[in-house]
Amino acid sequence: RRAALQGARTVDALIDLVPGDFVEVLREPLRGVAGTTNKLCSARLTLVKWEAHKKAGTMPAHLFRQAPEVQLTADYGSSPEALLHRKNLEDAHKAYLTGLLDTAIAAKKDDIRFLEAAITPEKLYERLSPIVIERGQVVLRNRRVANIRFSADNKVEGLVWVEDAQKVAECKNLLADVVVYAFRVISIVELASHATSAKQDRKKALAKAADVEMADATRAGPSIQSMVDRAVAARLKQVDRKPGRRSV
Numbered sequence: 001r002r003a004a005l006q007g008a009r010t011v012d013a014l015i016d017l018v019p020g021d022f023v024e025v026l027r028e029p030l031r032g033v034a035g036t037t038n039k040l041c042s043a044r045l046t047l048v049k050w051e052a053h054k055k056a057g058t059m060p061a062h063l064f065r066q067a068p069e070v071q072l073t074a075d076y077g078s079s080p081e082a083l084l085h086r087k088n089l090e091d092a093h094k095a096y097l098t099g100l101l102d103t104a105i106a107a108k109k110d111d112i113r114f115l116e117a118a119i120t121p122e123k124l125y126e127r128l129s130p131i132v133i134e135r136g137q138v139v140l141r142n143r144r145v146a147n148i149r150f151s152a153d154n155k156v157e158g159l160v161w162v163e164d165a166q167k168v169a170e171c172k173n174l175l176a177d178v179v180v181y182a183f184r185v186i187s188i189v190e191l192a193s194h195a196t197s198a199k200q201d202r203k204k205a206l207a208k209a210a211d212v213e214m215a216d217a218t219r220a221g222p223s224i225q226s227m228v229d230r231a232v233a234a235r236l237k238q239v240d241r242k243p244g245r246r247s248v
Contacts, residue, residue, distance in 0.1 A: 011189070047105065
């Protein structure tokens with residue numbers, strides 16, 4: 001039964017595989033797992049970008065701040081002391097930006113750890129199992145079946161309403177599989193995020209390649225007129241060198 005869950009390619013398609021008596025009570029919780037996973041994927045992508053900025057020595061646009069300028073008098077501004085002050089100011093600003101990015105990266109890492117902790121097997125079971133148990137009790141109570149006792153001549157001698165054995169098995173199976181449903185939700189969202197990211201990377205690569213080709217095409221070179229002029233001049237030289245031709 002768990003293998004069937006792997007065939008679902010969207011979160012809604014997976015939810016449709018939940019047994020009918022439980023589908024509505026699990027719909028929003030499973031979508032909540034998808035929402036948390038979406039946030040986690042986004043946070044991970046952001047962290048990758050910020051760490052790439054740190055490695056390259058650049059800053060994300062929303063964190064960058066222009067270095068402040070200190071106005072100095074013209075006479076003092078050209079002195080060695082003033083130049084040293086300007087350098088110290090630039091160094092302090094660079095250190096400020098570096099510290100700002102480091103703090104942002106640390107905060108994003110903690111954000112990721114928080115989101116990851118919310119979708120561990122233990123947390124998922126803790127959140128989803130009470131829903132299955134509570135709904136299961138209602139289902140077993142309201143979906144009882146008749147246990148009829150017949151006499152030797154096939155006449156009804158007694159009737160007792162008992163829990164449906166199939167529903168009991170369904171409740172037990174779902175309780176065991178509810179985390180597996182959540183795992184499949186997580187996989188679907190992560191794969192979709194990966195596909196979107198890969199598509200964006202391909203677009204950026206194509207755009208970069210197009211920019212390079214455009215730059216090559218517009219690069220300064222000999223004009224058509226100059227090429228024609230050189231060709232004509234070369235042809236005239238050949239004509240002038242022919243035997244028997246006199247110069248005028």
